[in-house]
Amino acid sequence: MSQALILLTYFSLEGWLRFRRYRIPARRRIRAKFAALVGDERGPLLICANHLTLIDSLVIQWALAPGWRLFVRPAWFTWNLADKHNITKNVFVRILGYLGKCVPVLRKGPPEEARHTLDKVAFLLSRGQSVLVFPEGRRSRVGRVDTENFTYGVGRIVQETPSARVLCVFARGLGQREYGNYPRPQETFFVRLKRCAPTTAFRGMRGDRDLATQIVGQLSEMEQEYFENAILDR
Amino acid sequence: MDTKTAFGKIVSIIKPFVKNTTAFGTATDGTRIIEDLGVNSARLVDIILAFEDEFGIEVDDESADRVRTLGDAVQMILQKTAPAH
Numbered sequence A: 001m002s003q004a005l006i007l008l009t010y011f012s013l014e015g016w017l018r019f020r021r022y023r024i025p026a027r028r029r030i031r032a033k034f035a036a037l038v039g040d041e042r043g044p045l046l047i048c049a050n051h052l053t054l055i056d057s058l059v060i061q062w063a064l065a066p067g068w069r070l071f072v073r074p075a076w077f078t079w080n081l082a083d084k085h086n087i088t089k090n091v092f093v094r095i096l097g098y099l100g101k102c103v104p105v106l107r108k109g110p111p112e113e114a115r116h117t118l119d120k121v122a123f124l125l126s127r128g129q130s131v132l133v134f135p136e137g138r139r140s141r142v143g144r145v146d147t148e149n150f151t152y153g154v155g156r157i158v159q160e161t162p163s164a165r166v167l168c169v170f171a172r173g174l175g176q177r178e179y180g181n182y183p184r185p186q187e188t189f190f191v192r193l194k195r196c197a198p199t200t201a202f203r204g205m206r207g208d209r210d211l212a213t214q215i216v217g218q219l220s221e222m223e224q225e226y227f228e229n230a231i232l233d234r
Numbered sequence B: 001m002d003t004k005t006a007f008g009k010i011v012s013i014i015k016p017f018v019k020n021t022t023a024f025g026t027a028t029d030g031t032r033i034i035e036d037l038g039v040n041s042a043r044l045v046d047i048i049l050a051f052e053d054e055f056g057i058e059v060d061d062e063s064a065d066r067v068r069t070l071g072d073a074v075q076m077i078l079q080k081t082a083p084a085h
Helices: A002-019 A027-038 A056-064 A067-072 A091-099 A111-126 A153-160 A204-233 B003-017 B021-025 B041-055 B061-066 B070-081
Strands: A045-049 A079-083 A102-105 A130-133 A165-173 A189-196
Touching (some): A002 A056, A002 A067, A002 A091, A027 A056, A027 A165, A045 A204, A056 A165, A079 A111, A111 A153, A111 B041, A130 A153, A189 A204, A204 B041, B003 B021, B041 B061, B041 B070
Parallel strands (some): A045 A165
16 A cells, blocks of 8 residues: 555656656666665665755655665655645645655754654654655755755764665756756756765764764765766766 | 853854844843844754863753753853852
8 A cells, every 4th residue: 555655656746857847867877876875775774965946855766766666665765854834835735745755844943843853763764764854954055065054963863873874865957056946947957876974983962963064075075076077977 | 150251151152153243232141042143043053062162061952952042051051060069
């Protein structure tokens, strides 16, 4: 039943992305790389991505695995942390948010709320699920990976689930200049994956900051590579 | 350490993170760090870690969560730096 729902959701989302004429030319290569990086290992997977538009998680899910593979490996249909405001606007997006495995996040909420969300993520990871997070904490206001103003929540997640594998994903539309709601129609996406193994000698908040800094630093490095070599990937 | 000294040190630590400089100029114990001073909530962690470094204390998550105003920060620091009897 759950696999059927995943397939239904996936193909609906894929259909919408195709309707908008979005393209990921290197999709096959990316999917092969994802399968190689994650392999047959079961267990928690934390996917950390840069964030520029409201549909980044859809694009990334589309890039990582085809529908049939999600049927076989439903854990690869990732949970997402989505702004509660954005996924409760109306009944339609509520249903989509539910089917799309969104964990609502109350932005600018009290610290207890943030901690509660992180507990949910830790729980999902402890059940061997994959979770997609945006370590910057919001769509980057500077149009690049924001290495100055990012949150440290991802560091807490890594500390609480040390067995989680961390995969950094850099995704960006070739025409994306700054952050926005949606990429331009007919956008072509560049997607790169890299395994990351952040470690820290610190504990608590200092550890959170150290780990989050390493992950955001990795994303920033991937972005630099993109700006240096993107033309070769088309 | 007295309240005034702690308050002065806290204010100087928070200063680089403040967006609302007008409210900062008239800050009191009751000034809320996020709402009134416009400090980004994500930067609260940096502020707490700076408290740890400045005052040689350790702040756990629960204590950090209770810091909403400058007065809360002063109380927490006085409590943690008070000599044990």
